[in-house]
Structures are given as C-alpha cells and as structure tokens.
Amino acid sequence: MREINAKLTQEMGDLARDLLASGEVKGVFGWTKGSRWYLTPPVFITKPEEADQLCYDEFAVNNLTGLLLDFRDSQDKIAIFVKGCDSRGIVRLVQDNQLKRENVLVIGVPCPGMGDKGAVTDHRQAQELPLLAKCLECRYPNPVLADRTIGGVTVTTEPSAAPSGATAEAAKGRGVGSKQADRFAQVEAIEKMSPDERSAFWQAQNEKCIRCYACRNICPACNCRECIFDSDKKNWVNKAATPTDNAFFGITRAMHVAGRCVECGECERVCPMDIPIMAMNRKLIGDLNELFGPYDAGVKPEEKPPLGAFKLDDPEEFM
Amino acid sequence: MKRIGVFVCHCGTNIANTVDCAKVAETAKDFPGVVFACDYKYMCAEPGQVMIQEAIREHNLDGYVVAACSPRMHEPTFRKCAERAGMNPYMVEQVNIREQCSWVHADKTKGTDKSIDITRMGVAKVAQNEPLFSTTIPVTKRALVIGAGIAGIQAAIDIADAGYPVTLLDREHSMGGKMAQVDKTFPTLDCSACILTPKMVEAAQHPNIEIVTYAEVQAVDGFVGNFDVTIRKKARYVDVDKCTGCGLCSEKCPKKVASEFEMNLGTRKAIYVPFPQAVPNKPVIDAKNCRFLVEGKCGVCKKVCPTGAVDFEQKDELIVERFGSIVVATGFEQFDISKYEEYGAGRIPDVITGLHLERLMNASGPTMGKIKRPSDGKVPEKIVFIKCVGSRDEAKGRSYCSRACCMYVAKHATLIKEKIPTSKSYIFYMDVRTAGKNYEEFYTRAQNEYDAQYVRGRVSKIFQVGDKLIVRGEDSLLGRPVEIEADLVVLAAGMDPQQDAKDLARTLGISYDQHGWFTEAHPKLRPVETHTAGIFLAGACQGPKDIPDSVAQASAAAVKAAGLLSKKELTAEAQTARCDEAYCSGCGLCVSICPYKAIELKRISERVHGGTRERQVSSVNQGLCQGCGACSVACPSSAMNLKGFSNDQILAEVDALCQR
Numbered sequence: 001m002r003e004i005n006a007k008l009t010q011e012m013g014d015l016a017r018d019l020l021a022s023g024e025v026k027g028v029f030g031w032t033k034g035s036r037w038y039l040t041p042p043v044f045i046t047k048p049e050e051a052d053q054l055c056y057d058e059f060a061v062n063n064l065t066g067l068l069l070d071f072r073d074s075q076d077k078i079a080i081f082v083k084g085c086d087s088r089g090i091v092r093l094v095q096d097n098q099l100k101r102e103n104v105l106v107i108g109v110p111c112p113g114m115g116d117k118g119a120v121t122d123h124r125q126a127q128e129l130p131l132l133a134k135c136l137e138c139r140y141p142n143p144v145l146a147d148r149t150i151g152g153v154t155v156t157t158e159p160s161a162a163p164s165g166a167t168a169e170a171a172k173g174r175g176v177g178s179k180q181a182d183r184f185a186q187v188e189a190i191e192k193m194s195p196d197e198r199s200a201f202w203q204a205q206n207e208k209c210i211r212c213y214a215c216r217n218i219c220p221a222c223n224c225r226e227c228i229f230d231s232d233k234k235n236w237v238n239k240a241a242t243p244t245d246n247a248f249f250g251i252t253r254a255m256h257v258a259g260r261c262v263e264c265g266e267c268e269r270v271c272p273m274d275i276p277i278m279a280m281n282r283k284l285i286g287d288l289n290e291l292f293g294p295y296d297a298g299v300k301p302e303e304k305p306p307l308g309a310f311k312l313d314d315p316e317e318f319m
Numbered sequence: 320m321k322r323i324g325v326f327v328c329h330c331g332t333n334i335a336n337t338v339d340c341a342k343v344a345e346t347a348k349d350f351p352g353v354v355f356a357c358d359y360k361y362m363c364a365e366p367g368q369v370m371i372q373e374a375i376r377e378h379n380l381d382g383y384v385v386a387a388c389s390p391r392m393h394e395p396t397f398r399k400c401a402e403r404a405g406m407n408p409y410m411v412e413q414v415n416i417r418e419q420c421s422w423v424h425a426d427k428t429k430g431t432d433k434s435i436d437i438t439r440m441g442v443a444k445v446a447q448n449e450p451l452f453s454t455t456i457p458v459t460k461r462a463l464v465i466g467a468g469i470a471g472i473q474a475a476i477d478i479a480d481a482g483y484p485v486t487l488l489d490r491e492h493s494m495g496g497k498m499a500q501v502d503k504t505f506p507t508l509d510c511s512a513c514i515l516t517p518k519m520v521e522a523a524q525h526p527n528i529e530i531v532t533y534a535e536v537q538a539v540d541g542f543v544g545n546f547d548v549t550i551r552k553k554a555r556y557v558d559v560d561k562c563t564g565c566g567l568c569s570e571k572c573p574k575k576v577a578s579e580f581e582m583n584l585g586t587r588k589a590i591y592v593p594f595p596q597a598v599p600n601k602p603v604i605d606a607k608n609c610r611f612l613v614e615g616k617c618g619v620c621k622k623v624c625p626t627g628a629v630d631f632e633q634k635d636e637l638i639v640e641r642f643g644s645i646v647v648a649t650g651f652e653q654f655d656i657s658k659y660e661e662y663g664a665g666r667i668p669d670v671i672t673g674l675h676l677e678r679l680m681n682a683s684g685p686t687m688g689k690i691k692r693p694s695d696g697k698v699p700e701k702i703v704f705i706k707c708v709g710s711r712d713e714a715k716g717r718s719y720c721s722r723a724c725c726m727y728v729a730k731h732a733t734l735i736k737e738k739i740p741t742s743k744s745y746i747f748y749m750d751v752r753t754a755g756k757n758y759e760e761f762y763t764r765a766q767n768e769y770d771a772q773y774v775r776g777r778v779s780k781i782f783q784v785g786d787k788l789i790v791r792g793e794d795s796l797l798g799r800p801v802e803i804e805a806d807l808v809v810l811a812a813g814m815d816p817q818q819d820a821k822d823l824a825r826t827l828g829i830s831y832d833q834h835g836w837f838t839e840a841h842p843k844l845r846p847v848e849t850h851t852a853g854i855f856l857a858g859a860c861q862g863p864k865d866i867p868d869s870v871a872q873a874s875a876a877a878v879k880a881a882g883l884l885s886k887k888e889l890t891a892e893a894q895t896a897r898c899d900e901a902y903c904s905g906c907g908l909c910v911s912i913c914p915y916k917a918i919e920l921k922r923i924s925e926r927v928h929g930g931t932r933e934r935q936v937s938s939v940n941q942g943l944c945q946g947c948g949a950c951s952v953a954c955p956s957s958a959m960n961l962k963g964f965s966n967d968q969i970l971a972e973v974d975a976l977c978q979r
C-alpha cells in the first residue's frame with residue numbers, strides 16, 4: 001500500500017509540475033500531507049515548484065470539487081484530482097452551469113478506499129484503519145469523467161463497476177463497495193420507528209447541531225451564490241442554533257440537495273457532531289428514485305436532475 | 320409603515336350568513352398597519368366601490384384588502400376601483416372569505432375565525448406590496464391558421480375579411496381536410512365538395528390570404544402579438560410557379576400506389592394531385608414511392624413536363640415569420656378500428672369505416688359512386704352499421720362521444736337506400752344522439768322513409784362464412800341475441816385527436832386533455848381560447864365536432880384573433896418574474912423549466928475586489944412571462960421572485976397566520 005501510494009504521489013507531482021510549467025493550467029487542486037499521520041488535507045498550488053507538496057494516500061478523503069466554486073466566474077483553467085466519488089461533483093457543477101467544462105482539467109485517480117480516522121487509537125503511531133462508511137457503500141469507485149488519469153484507473157459511468165487501476169487489489173481487499181446493498185439500511189430503520197420515536201430521534205440530532213456549516217461548505221451540490229443561512233433577511237431563519245432553527249436548517253439543506261446529492265458522504269464525514277446527515281440525503285434519493293425512476297446525480301452530464309427538468313410522464317399525484 | 324384599509328363584504332347573505340362580517344372588520348382594525356376597516360353589503364356594487372374610494376382619499380390609504388369573494392371573480396373590479404382613486408392597482412389584495420369560509424363552514428364562529436385569519440394574512444401581504452406597472456407590447460397584424468380543413472378555411476376567410484393578412488397552412492398537399500373526403504353532408508344532404516370547393520377557391524383567391532400547403536410548423540417562439548413561427552415547407556419536387564397543373568406527369572408516371580385520399584380503395588401515381596378539386600391544383604412527388612428518387616431511374620415526369628416544373632433537387636425549406644395571433648384548426652383523425660379485434664377490422668376486407676363508405680359513394684371516388692364490396696366488387700344488399708366504434712368505450716380508452724357518428728350513419732343508411740333500393744340497413748346503436756338543428760327529423764326520416772332498422776345493442780363478434788359476414792350481437796330491447804348475415808359492415812369509427820397533436824401542443828405551448836384534444840381556457844366562458852394568450856382553437860382539434868359546429872367555432876376563433884390584431888398594442892402582465900442578479904448563480908434551471916420560454920441567461924460584468932468579472936445570470940423577458948411562478952419555485956437560490964407573490968410576501972402571510 002505504502003509503495004503504491006508513493007508511486008501515485010510521484011505521478012501526481014510530475015503531472016502537476018508539467019501542467020503548471022507548460023502553463024496549461026493556472027492552478028492545481030490536490031492533497032498534501034498534514035500535520036498528523038492521519039491527515040491529508042486539500043492544497044492548491046500555482047507554481048511548478050510547489051508540486052512536491054502533493055500527496056496521495058488513504059487519508060486524501062476530502063472531496064475537492066466544491067473548492068472549484070472559487071473559480072466559477074473566472075476564465076482560468078484549473079486542474080483537479082478526483083477519486084470516483086469526487087468526480088460526480090464535477091458533473092454536478094457543470095450541470096449547474098457553475099463551471100465551464102473546458103475550464104477544468106479533471107485528473108482521475110484510483111481509490112484504495114479511505115481510512116476512518118475516527119478509529120485512530122494511538123495518535124502518534126500509524127496503524128491499520130477500517131474503511132469509512134461511505135467507502136464501504138461506494139458504488140462509483142472509478143471516476144465518471146476525466147481528461148487525464150493516473151495510476152491506470154479506468155473512467156466509467158457504469159454503477160457498481162469494480163475498482164480499477166493501481167489500487168484495485170487493495171480496494172477489493174479492504175472491502176470498497178462491499179456494503180452497497182446497505183445504502184438505505186439506516187433510512188429503513190428510521191422509517192420503521194413510530195412517528196413519536198422518529199421525531200424524538202431527529203429532535204435529539206437537531207439539538208446537537210452547532211451550525212458550523214461544515215456540511216454545507218464541503219458540499220459540491222450546495223452552490224448558491226448566497227446561502228439563505230448567511231442571508232441577513234432574518235425573516236427566513238434565525239442564526240441561533242436552537243433546535244427549531246436547526247431542524248429548519250437540516251431539512252432545508254437536505255431538500256436543497258435533493259436530486260443533486262452525489263453521495264460523496266462528505267457532509268456526514270465532516271460533521272463534528274456526528275449527525276447522520278446521509279440518512280436524510282438517502283431518504284430523499286430513495287424517494288426520488290421511487291417517484292421519478294432510478295437516477296444517480298452527477299453521473300451523466302446530459303441527464304437533467306429529476307427536480308430540475310420537466311418530463312411528460314412525471315407523477316402528478318396532487319393534481 | 321403603510322396605511323392599510325380593510326373592506327369586508329357581506330355578499331348579500333352569501334357571506335354574512337356564516338361570517339360575522341362586522342366582527343371581522345372590527346378585529347382587523349387592530350392588525351398592524353390598518354388605519355381603517357369597515358363592512359358593507361356589496362363591496363363590488365357602485366356604492367361599495369365609492370365607499371372604498373372615499374376611504375382611500377380620506378384616510379390616505381397606501382393599500383387595501385377586500386375580504387369578499389374569489390379574486391377570479393372580482394380582483395379586476397377592485398384593482399380598477401383603486402386606480403380610479405389614484406392608487407396603484409397592485410396595492411390591492413383580495414382574500415376569499417366566501418368560497419373559503421362561508422361556503423365551507425356551517426358554524427358561524429369557525430367561519431368568522433377563519434375569515435379573520437385570512438384577512439390578517441392579506442394585510443400582512445399588502446404591507447409588503449409594491450406598486451407594479453404593466454408595459455405594453457406591439458402587435459404584428461398578421462394571423463397564422465394551422466390546418467386548412469373547413470374550420471381553418473372559415474377562420475382564415477373571416478380574419479382576412481376583417482382586413483388582416485392571414486397565412487393558411489396545411490401539412491397535406493391540398494386544402495380541404497377531412498371534409499374533402501366526405502360525399503354528402505347531413506342534414507341537408509348537399510354535396511360536400513359543392514360547398515367546400517367554393518370556400519377553398521375563395522380562400523385561395525382572397526387578397527389577404529396566403530396559402531401554404533405541404534408545410535408544417537416546426538417551432539414557435541415569442542408571445543402574443545409577436546409569435547415567431549418557423550415553418551418547414553416540405554419539398555414537393557415540383558415548382559408550383561412553373562407548373563400549370565396540366566396533369567401530363569401523373570398520366571405518364573409508371574408507379575402506382577394506394578391512394579390515402581381514397582382510403583386505400585383506389586390508386587394514385589407517385590406524382591399526383593390528391594383529388595380533382597385540390598387547391599392548389601399542382602402535383603407533388605411522393606418521395607418514398609418515386610422511382611427516380613428511390614432508385615435513380617425513370618424521371619418520366621421530368622421529361623414529359625412541358626414547363627420544366629419537375630425539380631428533383633428541391634429540398635425542404637425553413638422560413639421564419641412573425642404573426643400576432645395563431646388559430647389552431649388541425650382537426651381529427653378517424654379512430655383506428657384495428658383496435659377492435661372482435662370485429663375483424665383490418666383483417667376482413669368487407670368490414671370498413673364510415674370514411675371508406677364516403678369514398679365508395681362519391682361520384683369521383685374509386686368506384687365512381689357505385690357501392691361495391693372491397694373484396695369482390697359485389698353490390699351489397701344487407702348492410703350492418705355499428706355505432707360508437709372508438710367512442711364511449713372506456714375499455715378502448717375512449718370515454719367520449721364522437722358526436723357526428725349518429726348522424727353520419729343515418730345519412731349513410733339514407734344514401735344507400737337511394738343508391739341500392741333493394742338494400743336493407745341494420746344499425747346497432749347504444750343511444751341515438753341528434754342534438755342539432757333538423758337532426759332529429761333527419762334521423763326519423765332515415766327510419767321511416769328509408770327503412771333503416773335500428774337495433775339497440777352491442778355487437779360482440781363479426782366473422783366470415785363464405786362470402787357473408789356474420790354479425791353476432793344482442794338486441795337489448797328485446798333481450799335476446801341477434802345474428803345478421805351481412806354483405807358489408809360499416810363501423811362508425813369515432814374521432815381521435817391527430818396522433819401528433821401533443822407534439823404540436825408542446826410546440827405551441829398549449830395544453831391538451833388525456834386523449835390529446837387541445838383544451839380551451841374555459842369550457843363555458845372562453846371556449847375558443849387557449850391558456851396561451853393569442854392562440855385560439857377552431858374545429859375538431861378541440862374535441863369531436865361536426866361541420867356546422869366546426870364552422871361556427873372557426874368564426875368565433877376568427878373574431879377573437881381579429882379582435883386581438885385590431886389592438887394598437889397589448890398590455891403585458893405586470894405580475895411577472897424578476898431575477899435578483901446578486902443571488903442568481905446562473906444555473907439555468909429556471910430557463911429549462913419556464914413553459915413560456917421567457918427566460919434566458921445573459922452575461923453581466925460586475926466589479927469584484929477592484930477588478931471586473933463576467934458571469935451568467937438569468938433574465939426574464941417581461942413580454943413573454945405569464946407570471947406562472949414555475950421558475951421561482953425551481954430556483955435553488957431564491958433569486959427568482961414573482962412580483963406580487965414574492966417569497967417575502969408569502970412568508971409574511973405565513974408569519975401572520977402563525978402569530979395569532
């Protein structure tokens with residue numbers, strides 16, 4: 001694993017250096033080694049000599065695509081490294097007109113599955129970590145689109161295709177995608193609750209939220225220019241983190257990404273309060289699939305999201 | 320803070336019986352911003368309106384709420400009332416305490432409480448209202464009529480007579496539509512061609528009418544007063560300007576195919592005129608069957624044509640023209656009888672439809688007017704008619720009555736008896752419907768003077784034995800099965816919408832019902848208008864109709880179209896969508912969702928951190944926007960708002976309701 005990572009890191013650096021040196025792109029989004037052995041945060045580099053900073057390992061979990069929003073109105077071409085799940089974020093942003101396809105250079109990387117740093121026991125010492133829940137449930141381990149690839153990864157829009165490229169063996173061994181079938185397990189469990197239990201469950205979750213907006217900030221589906229939760233129009237919602245306002249926030253966030261959530265799982269991962277955000281996203285994904293037929297957001301650029309398009313056979317039960 | 324007035328209407332006893340109007344007014348006085356409130360017996364009547372206007376002046380009102388009937392009924396009344404007192408008409412809100420309170424509540428306390436609540440909401444909304452101003456749009460004084468059947472022709476002539484240029488378009492090679500195929504018309508029995516042909520000629524020679532046949536509407540952009548219509552003129556392979564209609568080409572063309580006009584009972588050539596009275600009387604080459612166009616051989620027509628009119632190089636041509644209004648008159652299709660397996664339709668050659676019979680009876684038809692069986696050319700003696708085939712039959716997905724079949728069957732029975740005096744007609748029916756002038760008399764005559772025998776009941780099966788058709792059914796009046804040995808069976812096939820009607824509806828942005836008939840804006844009050852301003856309906860495209868009804872509706876549609884064209888300019892909707900560019904992320908969701916194609920993305924440049932930056936935002940064409948609000952709910956950023964129904968206004972209403 002370590003060797004593969006080192007090779008991929010090398011490949012990444014070389015490619016980034018070339019791209020910046022030749023002037024093909026103005027900047028590159030990637031990952032860099034952080035201050036701890038289990039941290040590989042995002043980095044943005046603009047000079048060829050910064051290419052050494054890049055790093056790829058099983059903690060390069062951050063979905064970088066949301067960061068491209070900083071360049072939404074710019075004419076600069078930016079390169080970005082994407083794992084399978086991340087790549088769907090690019091498709092989403094292009095569908096939402098937030099990015100010009102020709103202004104991003106998408107580089108697909110093979111994904112070994114990302115380690116759950118929550119399972120770290122000894123903070124000083126590296127140790128074998130289990131996979132993140134989102135990786136166990138992953139259905140798109142390969143990039144759905146890419147202009148370049150490294151590590152021999154295959155680009156495919158096929159759902160549930162086997163992991164490919166340099167890390168394919170590792171990914172399989174670690175169980176990437178092995179729990180796909182359980183994607184909706186939590187939703188089903190919550191749906192089985194009585195209304196009172198369910199209300200109590202969410203009430204408890206809402207009480208925890210500190211309104212740090214980490215979930216929103218990392219999300220490639222959240223791309224309004226101004227979020228209503230930042231708006232000074234107080235009549236919508238209070239900024240205070242009261243359970244009622246939090247409930248309003250949580251539901252609004254989930255509804256807002258309905259039909260657009262690419263299931264990268266980042267919102268839930270970054271939530272410091274361990275709120276089961278994916279349960280809400282999945283509930284909506286399930287409902288949309290039931291109403292409008294199967295649809296995976298951010299896979300096929302030409303397919304419009306079910307709530308953003310009008311089809312003649314759309315259900316109209318209320319009419 | 321705005322100074323708001325509240326006017327509570329009793330609507331006689333309509334409201335006052337279950338709502339304590341005085342109490343509503345009294346309570347409203349304490350709502351934030353309300354400086355005056357009163358109740359009165361009839362707010363919409365002259366004294367009521369005078370009262371409102373006096374209050375506006377006396378209390379210096381900025382806006383007011385009328386608690387009364389439905390805004391559909393009287394919103395324009397109260398807006399005008401405000402305007403007369405010098406107040407912007409959009410500073411008025413009407414809340415419906417009649418349909419929503421008094422009519423649905425028996426309990427006076429509940430009715431009153433709810434009235435108070437929704438009045439409070441109205442006040443909260445009015446406090447957020449802003450004056451709105453309508454713009455005006457110019458009118459292009461030309462009409463397009465789509466479909467040159469009898470309805471389209473009539474509409475075109477009427478509009479042209481009113482003095483406006485009309486383009487009359489048909490996708491077939493000739494005008495005439497279905498009526499051209501019909502032999503005689505009920506209840507007068509005049510020959511269809513004799514009354515239709517002069518109409519076609521009149522239209523063709525009218526200085527204000529331009530006939531465009533063999534053409535289809537491909538796209539419609541724009542809006543009332545200014546529709547930009549893309550018309551596809553299909554290649555005829557014959558230059559109509561050069562062609563004199565001599566007919567040499569058709570005579571010499573070696574290729575024979577079944578004639579659609581003759582319901583496949585006769586043949587035509589590959590280069591042909593569909594029927595002798597066709598207008599324009601110029602041939603067209605059917606590319607699918609032409610030897611030259613398919614195999615590259617032949618070209619006889621080109622050789623024989625004395626004027627060199629045949630042009631194999633011709634291509635479809637697209638033209639874009641602007642029209643002020645559009646009349647849709649695309650008519651119907653005959654129901655496809657092969658859906659009735661049990662009648663052997665399509666399999667048994669002597670089971671035919673009403674239109675087939677029309678051609679068999681027509682003097683210029685394939686049999687020169689002799690009624691002969693398609694199978695062996697024998698003259699039939701016993702003829703069975705079956706009505707409601709593809710009408711009033713839920714099982715076949717046709718719940719509606721096709722309206723013309725009862726009468727055309729009576730006509731057929733009459734005419735057959737005249738042509739074959741020894742013949743006998745049996746007519747299986749469910750009901751007989753003769754709701755037209757002189758229709759009942761006509762039907763009775765068919766029975767009494769022409770010996771048509773009506774059998775009430777459904778036919779369950781038809782099959783062939785030798786050269787006879789066995790028709791097995793039930794006489795439900797006698798309550799016993801019947802079997803008739805017939806020579807010919809005529810199915811009174813009902814009317815279906817044109818198969819591609821839905822596509823046209825989408826192109827035009829008009830609506831259609833579950834069957835595919837175009838829907839009128841209101842069945843009683845706006846029967847020839849569509850929901851899309853400037854587009855009108857004529858004839859059977861809106862639902863089954865016979866000729867008199869089609870013509871009447873066509874003239875009605877023409878008046879509406881001409882009335883619109885007679886205006887100097889049109890007032891555009893004031894309650895339109897507006898995009899707040901600061902919030903708009905340019906995602907374009909609103910663009911694809913807008914049913915009126917009123918939204919476009921445009922580029923703006925703005926100053927950011929000392930530099931300028933370009934980005935996309937949406938922009939609403941105020942002339943096209945109908946204020947439906949689809950975009951504002953689709954917009955993920957709440958950048959899109961409907962003037963008069965903004966998010967803030969609706970939120971204010973909800974707040975007001977929650978705060979009681």
Ligand code: SF4
Pocket residue numbers: 215218219220221222257260261262263264265266267268281
């Ligand atoms: S809602 Fe969560 S899982 Fe969905 S796209 Fe946003 S961050 Fe990813």
Ligand code: SF4
Pocket residue numbers: 208209210211212213214215216267270271272273274275277
């Ligand atoms: S990340 Fe968690 S705590 Fe922060 S706003 Fe989102 S749900 Fe609330």
Ligand code: SF4
Pocket residue numbers: 568571572573574588589590604608609610611612616617618619620621
């Ligand atoms: S070229 Fe075509 S239309 Fe002309 S004569 Fe031959 S088959 Fe007929």
Ligand code: SF4
Pocket residue numbers: 898902903904905906907908909910936937953954955956957958959
């Ligand atoms: S939907 Fe909203 S954000 Fe998107 S382009 Fe339209 S107005 Fe702008």
